[in-house]
Amino acid sequence: MQKTKINLDESIRRGGEYSHGVSVNMGGATLVFTSNQIAVDARGEALYENDPKEQARYVIEVTDRILNEVGAGLADIVKTIIYITDMSYFPDVSDVWDEYFKSYEPASSLVEVKSIGHPSCIVGIEVVAVVDKNINA
Template sequence: MEKTVLQTPHAPSPIGPYSQAIQANNLVFISGQIAIDPATDQMIKGDIVEETHRVMQNLKAILAAAGMDFQHVVKTTIFILDMQDFSAVNEVYGKYFQESFPARETVQVAGLPRGARVEIAMIAAK
């Protein structure tokens, strides 16, 4: 198996001992992204909609570094702090995909890094 670490300055640097993404053969495993602005390395200030858009932009940058886009995504996991935000997160998330949506689960959690309200991880395939 060929394993490659993917890193782009257009997404936040990892805040722990992990990689932004790992490519293993034709699969790309993207670590969970939160609403950190890669230009400032700070959490953005805003509501759940703005936070979700920032997360999706971070994911988009990592996919681009792998030569992919959202059409390559086969699986996502959404971690959400409050299920009351589910509809808003779902609406923003849905704008980034067309038709053949990836498999997905959404899980409410007790807490996320840096006080984030949403974190999304992805698996993509070439």
């Protein structure tokens, strides 16, 4: 089993010792796990403060970039965990989600949390994707 770290360029702040994602070669397929993504810039400043739609859109786009680094994409997602700081944001986040996942609905969990790593971030998303090929070779 081969594990490969996935990190985007410096325009996306990581902070701390973790990767944006990790791909794991399982033989005939590769699993891709992303860290919880939030809407922050390279300086660690929150983007789209208090705007659940734009934060969700930004996070989905960053997630797609992470997956693209290893030849995967949003269509390869099999599981998501969506974190929001207030359940009242769910309709807005769901509207954006539906823009990206019209014909395919991965298994999903929605969790309300007190905080998502930055006081102005209100949406966070992490995913698991499966690619039906060895992308780490």
